[in-house]
Amino acid sequence: xxxxxxxxxxxxxxxxxxxxxxxxxxxxxxxxxxxxxxxxxxxxxxxxxxxxxxxxxxxxxxxxxxxxxxxxxxxxxxxxxxxxxxxxxxxxxxxxxxxxxxxxxxxxxxxxxxxxxxxxxxxxxxxxxxxxxxxxxxxxxxxxxxxxxxxxxxxxxxxxxxxxxxxxxxxxxxxxxxxxxxxxxxxxxxxxxxxxxxxxxxxxxxxxxxxxxxxxxxxxxxxxxxxxxxxxxxxxxxxxxxxxxxxxxxxxxxxxxxxxxxxxxxxxxxxxxxxxxxxxxxxxxxxxxxxxxxxxxxxxxxxxx
Ligand code: FAD
Numbered sequence: 188x189x190x191x192x193x194x195x196x197x198x199x200x201x202x203x204x205x206x207x208x209x210x211x212x213x214x215x216x217x218x219x220x221x222x223x224x225x226x227x228x229x230x231x232x233x234x235x236x237x238x239x240x241x242x243x244x245x246x247x248x249x250x251x252x253x254x255x256x257x258x259x260x261x262x263x264x265x266x267x268x269x270x271x272x273x274x275x276x277x278x279x280x281x282x283x284x285x286x287x288x289x290x291x292x293x294x295x296x297x298x299x300x301x302x303x304x305x306x307x308x309x310x311x312x313x314x315x316x317x318x319x320x321x322x323x324x325x326x327x328x329x330x331x332x333x334x335x336x337x338x339x340x341x342x343x344x345x346x347x348x349x350x351x352x353x354x355x356x357x358x359x360x361x362x363x364x365x366x367x368x369x370x371x372x373x374x375x376x377x378x379x380x381x382x383x384x385x386x387x388x389x390x391x392x393x394x395x396x397x398x399x400x401x402x403x404x405x406x407x408x409x410x411x412x413x414x415x416x417x418x419x420x421x422x423x424x425x426x427x428x429x430x431x432x433x434x435x436x437x438x439x440x441x442x443x444x445x446x447x448x449x450x451x452x453x454x455x456x457x458x459x460x461x462x463x464x465x466x467x468x469x470x471x472x473x474x475x476x477x478x479x480x481x482x483x484x485x486x487x488x489x490x491x492x
Contacts, residue, residue, distance in 0.1 A: 219441040219474055220247070221463040225267045228463035229274060231440070236279040239451045240459050241435065243317060244271075245283040247464035254297060257290035261301045263464070268308040277313025281344075283460060285319045286329055299332050306340040317344030317369055317408075323351060323377040330357070341365050344408065348373030349393035350382045358396045362403025369408040369437060370396050374473045394419055401427050401434070408458065410437035412446070421455075431455055439474070 221231035221244075232242050246263045264282060271280050282305070289301035302318070309316045318333055320326060326348075336343045345366065347357045350373035361368045372389050373382065383389045393416055400407035401423040409420040417436065424434055435456035438447050451457045462470055 219439070219462070219471060220467050221440060221461045223463065223465050225263065225270055225463065228267065228461060229270050231461055231463075232271070232276060232280050233274070235440075235459050235461070236276060238448065240447060240457050241279050241281075242459050242461050243281045243283045243437070245285070245319070245460060245462040246288070247462050247470055248288040248466040249285045249321065249469055250287050250292065251290055252292065254290060254293060257288070257293070257297065257301055260288045261304055264305045265308050268305070268312045268314070271314060272312035281314045281317060281458075282309060283317045283319050285321060286332060287321050287325065291325060291328060291332075295328055295332065298328075299335055302332060302336055303339070306336055306343055310340060310342075315342040315344065315367070316340070317367065318346065320346035320348050320371075320373075322375045323348075323381050326351065326353075342367065344369055346371060346410075347396060348375075349396050350377060350384075350389045352381060352383065352392075354392055355395050355399060358399040358403075362400050362405045364404045366403075366405035367408060368400055368405050369410050370400060371410040372413075374477070390416065397423055401429065407434040408437050409434065410460075412438055412443045414446075417446075417450070442474075 221228040225246075228244055232244060235242050244267060246260060246267060248260055248263075251257045251260060264284065267282065271277055271282075284302060284305055286298045286302060289298050289305070291298040302316070306316050316336075318329055318336075320329055330345075333343060333345050342365075345361050346369045347354050347361065348371055351357070358368065358370070370393065372393060377384075383392055390413070393411070393413075397407070397409065397416070397420055401420070407420075409417070411417060411420075420434075420436070431454050435458050436447075436450050437458045437460060440459050440461045447457050447459060
């Protein structure tokens with residue numbers, strides 16, 4: 188129930204505006220968000236990569252409703268990729284992009300062109316893009332755009348959300364040679380006709396998807412903080428004789444950092460999803476919906492500034 192309320196609040200424009208213009212929460216910055224600017228994000232990226240982790244950097248923002256705003260988001264990514272390139276971090280730092288931030292709701296063609304520009308800049312910086320997966324109504328469009336992008340940029344990563352009833356089929360379609368696929372549970376509200384709604388069913392779907400990806404020829408990116416699923420992924424990798432560099436674990440910045448370091452110390456590839464920017468509200472609300480204990484942390488830091 189609380190999860191549904193928090194997810195509904197995450198899409199409320201009025202609340203979003205009020206929260207984002209409040210004094211920037213130091214707790215949010217330090218716990219879940221790497222700062223407001225690309226330079227601040229780069230400081231966090233240097234620290235994480237210096238400690239043996241990989242990163243994927245996300246410029247926060249979603250649900251863009253005008254083309255000028257979409258253009259600003261593209262420019263933010265180009266600036267970020269320039270910094271990554273100059274710092275020589277292309278081999279350890281990729282970027283994650285939300286198509287809704289680059290115009291998907293306005294015009295699919297515009298989002299494709301904008302994403303193409305980011306992919307080209309990523310390639311020039313020696314790295315790649317992963318397309319985040321958003322609300323279930325955008326999945327078909329995102330997969331179409333992914334297919335187009337992969338014509339020129341086959342390294343572009345896909346995301347499958349295990350809570351979708353179609354997830355296993357999507358994994359089977361994406362588990363081919365050279366295909367980078369992030370598997371996550373899914374962070375948005377979705378109706379029961381398209382998505383599993385109980386934790387148990389979602390976890391079972393996650394395991395079915397993991398089996399398909401680990402048995403396939405692609406590069407699985409196991410995005411979860413769930414200890415049981417992390418263990419199952421490791422066991423499946425051993426079962427399928429996968430080398431440690433043929434798949435990776437992914438976790439969010441600020442969540443289970445000790446586990447991130449533990450897996451990396453054991454020789455696994457571990458990538459941390461590092462969000463930055465002023466539009467932190469939707470992202471923070473989804474983290475609260477996953478774990479209401481975070482609600483107190485975020486509200487406290489918003490109030491104290
Ligand atoms: P959960 O069942 O939520 O949690 C399992 C356990 O992990 C908990 O018991 C707890 O020990 C720990 N934990 C989980 N969350 C927290 C938290 N917030 N604070 C502290 N501990 C916690 N979703 C999308 O819909 N689209 C995407 O493109 C997408 N990309 C992602 C990329 C990465 C790298 C990651 C890690 C997640 C991404 N997600 C995305 C979010 C994902 O769908 C889940 O909502 C989120 O990861 C929580 O699910 P979980 O697998 O960690 O399991």
